[in-house]
Structures are given as structure tokens and as C-alpha cells.
Amino acid sequence: xxxxxxxxxxxxxxxxxxxxxxxxxxxxxxxxxxxxxxxxxxxxxxxxxxxxxxxxxxxxxxxxxxxxxxxxxxxxxxxxxxxxxxxxxxxxxxxxxxxxxxxxxxxxxxxxxxxxxxxxxxxxxxxxxxxxxxxxxxxxxxxxxxxxxxxxxxxxxxxxxxxxxxxxxxxxxxxxxxxxxxxxxxxxxxxxxxxxxxxxxxxxxxxxxxxxxxxxxxxxxxxxxxxxxxxxxxxxxxxxxxxxxxxxxxxxxxxxxxxxxxxxxxxxxxxxxxxxxxxxxxxxxxxxxxxxxxxxxxxxxxxxxxxxxxxxxxxxxxxxxxxxxxxxxxxxxxxxxxxxxxxxxxxxxxxxxxxxxxxxxxxxxxxxxxxxxxxxxxxxxxxxxxxxxxxxxxxxxxxxxxxxxxxxxxxxxxxxxxxxxxxxxxx
Numbered sequence: 001x002x003x004x005x006x007x008x009x010x011x012x013x014x015x016x017x018x019x020x021x022x023x024x025x026x027x028x029x030x031x032x033x034x035x036x037x038x039x040x041x042x043x044x045x046x047x048x049x050x051x052x053x054x055x056x057x058x059x060x061x062x063x064x065x066x067x068x069x070x071x072x073x074x075x076x077x078x079x080x081x082x083x084x085x086x087x088x089x090x091x092x093x094x095x096x097x098x099x100x101x102x103x104x105x106x107x108x109x110x111x112x113x114x115x116x117x118x119x120x121x122x123x124x125x126x127x128x129x130x131x132x133x134x135x136x137x138x139x140x141x142x143x144x145x146x147x148x149x150x151x152x153x154x155x156x157x158x159x160x161x162x163x164x165x166x167x168x169x170x171x172x173x174x175x176x177x178x179x180x181x182x183x184x185x186x187x188x189x190x191x192x193x194x195x196x197x198x199x200x201x202x203x204x205x206x207x208x209x210x211x212x213x214x215x216x217x218x219x220x221x222x223x224x225x226x227x228x229x230x231x232x233x234x235x236x237x238x239x240x241x242x243x244x245x246x247x248x249x250x251x252x253x254x255x256x257x258x259x260x261x262x263x264x265x266x267x268x269x270x271x272x273x274x275x276x277x278x279x280x281x282x283x284x285x286x287x288x289x290x291x292x293x294x295x296x297x298x299x300x301x302x303x304x305x306x307x308x309x310x311x312x313x314x315x316x317x318x319x320x321x322x323x324x325x326x327x328x329x330x331x332x333x334x335x336x337x338x339x340x341x342x343x344x345x346x347x348x349x350x351x352x353x354x355x356x357x358x359x360x361x362x363x364x365x366x367x368x369x370x371x372x373x374x375x376x377x378x379x380x381x382x383x384x385x386x387x388x389x390x391x392x393x394x395x396x397x398x399x400x401x402x403x404x405x406x407x408x409x410x411x412x413x414x415x416x417x418x419x420x421x422x423x424x425x426x427x
Contacts (some may be wrong), residue, residue, distance in 0.1 A: 101280040102228070102238050107172045108211035109274055111230035112140045112156060112179075112193070114164035135165070139233030141273030142169065142193060143211045143282060145311065152200065152208070154193040155311055156272030157287050158184045161191050169195055172236070173207045183314030187387035188257065188377075189287055190307055191272075192314040211274060214281030216260065216303035219243055227264040227286055227299065229273025239265040250288060250300060258378070259300040260284045266299030275301040309376050313391045323423025326392035329358020334381040335370055345410045346403055347380045348372040358425070363417035365402065370410065373401030394421030 118136045140160030146153045154169065161167055167179045177199045184191040197205075223243045231237040241264030248261045262275060266289045275284035284301025331352040340347045349371040354360050371379050375388050375398040392398065397418050403410040 098226075098240070101226070101276070101278075104209070105211070105228060105274065105276060105280045106236060107207055107209040108144045109172065109228050109236060110142045110144065110154060111170040111233075111235060111269075112142050112154075112160055112272060113168045113170070113233070114138045114140070114161055115166040116163050117165050138164070139230055139269045140271045141229035141236075141269065141286070143272070143274050143285065144208055145192075145211060145213070146315070147197070147210065150197055152195045152197065153182070153315060154179065154195065155285060155307065156191050156193060157285065158186050158189045158191045160272045161193065162186075167193060169193065170230075171200075171204050171208055173204055175201060175204045183317035185310055185314060185387055185391075187383050188307070188310045189302065190285070190310050190314065192311055212281050213304050213308070214277050214279065214283045216283045216305045219246070219260070219277065219283055221245060224278040225260075225262040225264045225283075226276040226278075226280075227262065227266050227270060227273065227301075228276065229266075229270035229286055231267045231269045233269045237267075239267075241265070244298070248300060257287075257302060258306075259287065260303055262299050262301065264299060266301075270299075306378070313388075317391060320390075320393055321423075323421060323426075324393050325422040326389050326394055326396060326398075326419035327358075327422040327425050328360045328389070328417060328419065329355035329425065330360045330365065332371070332382055332385070334383075343410075345370055345405075346372045348403070349379055349382045349385050351402075355425075359417050359420045363400065363415045365400070365415065365417075366404070368405060370403045371400060372403055372412070373399070373414075375399060389419075392419055394419050394424070 116136045118134055142154040142156040145155045161181050168176050169179045170176045177195045179193040179195045182192045182194040221243055225241050225243050227239045241262050244263050245261035247258045249258050266286045270286045273286045274282045275286055277283050282304050286301050288300040332349045335347050335350050351367055351369045353367050374385055400417055401414050403412050
């Protein structure tokens with residue numbers, strides 16, 4: 001089971017010792033939460049991500065004189081430093097390269113501390129005569145992914161900030177600012193935080209950096225992997241390992257994801273932090289660690305190529321009236337692993353029926369089709385489709401990838417749907 005680990009006040013009692021013994025004795029998967037890029041046309045862009053591009057479009061921070069500008073000058077003059085291309089081996093040169101890499105990346109990583117309101121159980125009330133709620137603290141990490149004229153934008157995990165009443169961000173120079181949750185997506189375990197530019201001192205503005213995003217589609221098993229985050233809630237730390245495996249599928253009640261597996265230690269508090277390649281580029285967002293008494297600790301990260309489209313949705317998210325929400329006009333259910341194996345098809349959302357004269361019918365979808373991709377995101381369940389729909393308005397378009405049974409085998413097709421307004425079909 002995947003769950004968040006919350007860091008709260010320690011209560012040394014016999015009951016706590018029993019609980020600890022049970023947890024240590026069992027194996028499970030836990031969300032780790034004690035528990036360069038720019039915005040173009042409203043979207044985070046990273047496939048051409050030099051720091052020079054970031055500085056070109058940031059107007060709010062035009063007086064920023066940092067090492068970023070030195071990097072820009074070297075790139076424009078064709079004299080950019082290629083030392084980060086060197087292998088991070090065990091030689092003195094490799095160790096120095098790693099130190100320099102970490103120094104460059106640290107200003108783009110933040111610590112996140114949350115205050116969460118917790119409802120007290122009836123058992124607690126019975127023994128202690130108190131009911132109601134109390135507050136608990138949790139910690140995680142975040143990556144500075146973009147900034148515009150009003151705000152700094154930070155990517156993290158949904159489970160880091162879920163149900164948080166208050167969120168505080170600590171930058172690399174130890175200054176703290178209040179943050180607001182701009183958007184969350186439980187199905188992908190991603191969230192975006194916003195820190196207003198007016199709340200950040202000029203000194204901190206000069207210190208921070210926008211993280212450079214790499215291409216997680218290009219990584220290979222055995223590549224260097226470096227994890228940075230707010231380990232144990234004590235502040236930033238660094239661990240190093242390799243990419244152990246790719247496309248590892250892990251599922252919980254909230255989401256099913258294909259993740260990067262690494263042996264770089266991802267400890268409580270690292271959730272939402274960066275998994276880097278040997279060039280200091282973000283290739284993943286640390287999310288989960290596997291805990292077992294029969295295996296070494298295994299960490300997992302969300303591939304950055306999968307995360308960016310979702311982050312873009314969250315950056316531009318606006319509350320949508322119920323009547324204006326996107327509508328397709330289908331009934332569907334999730335294709336489980338067992339069903340996919342038995343029918344030799346992909347996991348996804350199986351269409352049980354298509355409403356007459358609906359947007360789905362106009363797009364050519366039929367009963368029996370299996371939706372496996374939606375709006376450039378992989379679909380493994382109905383929840384994946386619903387999570388995307390809640391971010392869409394009627395009238396918007398989206399690409400749907402689906403499988404259809406043809407001559408005894410499922411064949412993949414692609415279509416474009418124009419959503420209707422939910423309110424028009426509920427009447």
C-alpha cells in the first residue's frame with residue numbers, strides 16, 4: 001500500500017511501541033513525506049531549457065545578477081562549460097564534478113513544511129476526554145520549475161501538501177515564505193505551489209535558480225542518479241546511486257504510475273525533491289520508497305517527461321463551474337491487470353456505452369473501445385480520465401488514443417474529441 005509518512009510529535013507510550021513494532025515487521029510501499037524551464041503561452045517549456053531562455057522572459061526579476069547570467073554569457077559566446085558532461089566516478093575529478101553539480105542545483109530545491117489539521121478519533125476521546133481536532137506537521141521537498149512576473153512556481157508531490165492548512169517554503173538561503181497550493185492532481189501525485197514575488201526578498205531572488213529539466217525518455221538503466229531533498233525534515237541532503245529500472249508500475253487507491261526506480265536513497269522528507277542525471281538536469285520527481293525487511297531500500301521517481309504536461313495543467317488551472325465542465329457522453333470502467341492479461345489488451349478505460357449525439361460519438365468512439373491515452377497522458381484506469389476531465393472546459397479539444405478489437409486483436413487508433421458542456425447534457 002502507498003501512503004504518506006507524516007512527521008509529528010513523538011509520544012513514547014506502550015501503544016506507540018507496539019505500533020512501531022508492527023510497522024517495522026511488515027513490508028509496504030510508502031510515499032516519502034515525513035511524509036531550464038520557462039513559461040511560454042501559459043505553459044511550462046523544458047525541451048529547450050537553457051538558463052538563458054529563462055532569464056530572457058522573466059521581467060519581474062530583471063535586476064537579478066546571479067551565476068545564471070554567467071551561464072547565459074558563456075552559452076551565447078559558444079564557450080559553455082562542458083565539465084558537467086564528465087562521468088561522476090570515484091576519482092577526485094569526479095568527486096569535484098559532483099560537488100560543483102550539487103552547488104549549482106541546490107538553489108533550485110526548496111524544503112516544504114505543512115501544518116495539517118487532524119481529526120481526533122473516538123478512542124482518543126474515550127481515554128483522554130478530548131474530541132475535535134489537533135494539528136500535525138509534515139515535511140517534503142519541492143523543485144523551482146518556473147517564475148513569471150508575479151510568482152515563483154514550485155513542483156512537488158500531491159501527498160506532501162494534501163489537506164495542508166498552511167504551507168511554508170524554505171529556500172536554499174534559509175529564508176522562509178508562505179506558499180499557496182495552485183493546483184493538485186491526486187491521480188499523478190503531483191502538485192504546484194505558488195510563492196508571490198512580493199513576498200521574496202531581493203537577496204533571495206538573486207540566490208534562487210530555476211531547475212533545468214532533462215529528458216527522462218533518454219535515460220538508461222545504469223545511468224547516474226542523484227537525489228536531493230529535505231531528508232527527514234532536517235534540511236537539504238544529497239544521495240547518489242544509479243537508475244536501477246525503468247517503467248516500474250506502482251499503484252494505490254489514488255493512482256497508478258510508471259516510475260523510475262533508483263538505489264539512490266530516498267528518505268522521508270525527500271518526496272517532491274529532484275532526481276538528477278549526471279549533468280544536474282531533473283529527470284524525475286522523487287515520490288515513493290519501498291520499505292521491506294527482506295530488501296534494501298528502493299526509491300521511485302515520477303519521470304519528468306510524464307510530469308510536465310500535468311504540471312502545465314496545474315499551473316493554468318482555474319476553478320470551473322460545474323455546468324461548464326467537459327463532457328464526453330460515455331459509460332466506462334477500468335480494465336484491470338487480470339482482464340488485460342486474459343483478453344490480451346492494454347489496461348485503460350473500457351467504454352461500456354456511448355451516448356447518442358454525444359461528443360464521444362462524434363469523435364468516432366464505440367462501445368467496446370479501450371481508452372489508453374488521453375490528452376497526451378497515459379490512461380490506466382477510469383480515474384486517470386476523470387482527473388483530466390475535471391481540468392477541462394466544454395468546447396476544448398483533446399486527443400484520445402484508444403484500442404479497438406479488429407479481427408480478433410486490439411488495434412490502436414487516435415482521434416480528437418471536442419468536449420461538450422456538462423450542463424447541456426445534465427438537463
